[in-house]
């Protein structure tokens with residue numbers, strides 16, 4: 261009773277004083293489709309609301325959580341660091357957790373990367389990468405600027421103006437167009453809605469499998485003519501000498517609606533960047549730290565990006581932290597006498613926060629054990645078999661998966677591939693039904709996003725898939 265009174269008054273205050281991200285406040289305040297859920301604690305792969313109801317954290321607290329909540333090793337590492345210091349600046353000072361985490365990260369990322377530049381969220385990791393690429397070219401070529409960036413049509417790299425400039429999701433980005441710098445957009449590698457529609461990948465379930473794929477293999481297998489790579493090549497060729505960098509979300513374009521690329525695309529992009537002398541930025545903010553089944557998605561195709569952006573899972577999903585990693589060649593272009601002004605004048609107050617770095621170090625240790633254990637692979641397999649079943653359902657148009665990352669696209673008419681009208685709020689309605697079943701998901705339009713913690717067990721995944729099947733069996 262006391263609990264529910266407290267929850268009621270808290271959500272009342274919330275509605276009076278807060279403005280939530282990516283939330284239509286009118287719906288939130290009037291309880292239309294949305295209704296405030298006050299989360300009061302977490303344990304393992306579950307969140308609890310202030311009435312004590314338990315929910316499976318099916319989106320890993322926005323794609324960040326790796327090992328669940330209240331993980332003893334992570335809690336201990338943070339407490340230990342808290343006993344020393346919570347925060348000191350990284351501008352002109354340094355500290356042990358920041359140094360040790362960088363050292364560990366460099367053992368796990370592609371070998372060509374040798375420098376770690378910290379910040380505090382995914383957007384700033386990308387922002388730093390963009391500026392790094394721009395300044396690198398200018399300093400290497402006696403001040404000649406390269407003002408063009410290549411990104412993919414439906415890409416998402418964050419919400420700061422630089423990262424929005426690279427984005428291509430109209431709903432989020434179009435309004436800001438007058439503020440944005442120039443980017444050239446290449447066709448996204450999304451076979452399900454490919455305008456050229458050459459492949460045999462339009463079956464309703466697609467799972468990415470890495471294992472050293474090459475574009476030629478996929479061509480042989482499917483007849484695809486790689487129009488998406490050809491589009492990127494056209495842009496790189498036309499703008500040769502002007503492109504600072506091409507940026508991709510390796511293997512999965514998350515916010516686009518979990519677009520899972522065909523095997524070989526990433527390798528092809530990397531090859532094109534070398535051919536046309538553009539830097540390759542891999543934005544692994546969402547795909548990093550085991551999400552796609554390998555530590556980093558770049559590792560699926562043995563690709564070595566020039567710059568790598570990391571955030572979300574870097575601290576195990578506990579605290580804000582991000583990193584932009586570069587090659588030694590890029591780093592060296594910033595060296596000189598102070599008065600040469602080659603310094604990278606970029607940084608944030610909470611860059612390399614020591615508590616977050618301590619959590620990151622503890623998380624990496626757990627991650628290594630997790631990725632080599634049998635239980636993680638079992639969970640991926642359980643997800644696959646559940647998704648295969650769902651893909652046959654009448655309201656499901658397409659299902660795509662890479663590791664423990666999946667998207668389920670709802671359609672009004674499966675045979676015509678007809679989407680629901682936005683006002684139908686199909687994705688939202690399904691997620692609200694799942695909430696009453698003790699599952700928390702957050703859709704991207706009509707794509708249900710499944711991103712459970714890497715610590716999810718086979719039983720938990722089977723339970724999640726069972727609940728989805730149950731809810732999707734009824735008409736929206």
Ligand SMILES: Cc1ncc(COP(=O)(O)O)c(C=O)c1O
Pocket residue numbers: 381382383384386416417418419509514515543544545546547571572
């Ligand atoms: C690929 C990618 N890049 C960048 C970001 C931005 O990260 P943040 O929300 O931490 O700013 C996201 C967030 O979802 C992302 O998916």
